[in-house]
Amino acid sequence: MSRPAGSVQYDNRGRVVLVTGGVHGIGRAICERWQQTGAAVVCMDVDDEAAATLPEGILFVRGDTAELSDCEHAVSFAVDRCGGLDVLINNAAIQPKASYVPQHQYSAELWARLVAVNLTGYAQMAGCALRVMLLQGSGVVCNIGSAQGHRTARQVAAYGPIKAANLLQARQWGVEYARQGIRCVSISPGAILTPMVRATLSEQGGAAALANRAPMGRIGDPDEIAAATLWMCSSAASYVTATDLLVDGGIDALAAFAEPWPMGGDVPEL
Ligand SMILES: NC(=O)c1ccc[n+]([C@@H]2O[C@H](COP(=O)([O-])OP(=O)(O)OC[C@H]3O[C@@H](n4cnc5c(N)ncnc54)[C@H](O)[C@@H]3O)[C@@H](O)[C@H]2O)c1
Incomplete structure (x- = not known):
């Protein structure tokens, strides 16, 4: 399902965006959106095989964000x-099933591994990018966070x-x-239908249960996160x-009211 960003028009011609993890899921939607709005898009990802499926014109560089030399490259x-x-x-x-x-x-x-990719990876990429942005005197860094970074859930200890x-x-x-002319922001998605979420649907109680947890009653689309990046990173x-x-x-x-009493057993008397 693809959702256009309403009547909002973005013009990213002349801008260069580097997206990590852009081959699949949310990152893929971000790459496509930014390319459609005229940006030069560079996608960095570990999955060089599937990178062949990226739309023509998106530049691909293989790299693991947990490796500093890959970030620099x-x-x-x-x-x-x-x-x-x-x-x-x-x-x-990453959010592997085992986690x-x-x-x-x-x-x-x-x-x-979770710390290396999800935390150190963000810091390393930002460090390398900020050195360039400081010389330019301009730039935007946008971290894709999560609603689970605001409030916790079961089984997300890392x-x-x-x-x-x-x-x-x-x-x-x-x-x-x-x-220094540099803005740094984050976007926190709720449940979005991507390979990461598909792989763990059973841990989440199934697609319907996941959809029902959100007041809107549905799972989000990657393009809805991509649309948010366009605004957050625009003038x-x-x-x-x-x-x-x-x-x-x-x-x-x-x-907390989103879920029934989670741990099993009796609900305590008030
Ligand atoms: N899908 C959701 O419901 C959801 C919700 C909240 C936050 N998020 C966040 O959104 C972002 C994208 O999630 P997604 O669901 O699209 O994930 P995904 O697993 O579907 O896609 C992740 C992409 O990152 C690449 N990747 C993995 N490890 C890498 C590494 N070390 N270096 C470079 N590339 C690597 C993968 O090859 C893949 O292309 C993540 O930061 C995730 O935490 C997702």
């Missing part, structure tokens, strides 16, 4: 091929707190670079920095 690639870097969208993150366990069941390896950290990273950078948001935008069908507002 991807930013240099964007600058060399496109002449600069106007927007970094930190989107690549749907409480804290005491985490292996050291699984914990370290993913949830790290997503909260992604929101705080954007606030930190936004404050730090506010007088229409020129006074917006160090803050987050929830794009979640209202689920954050519903908060």
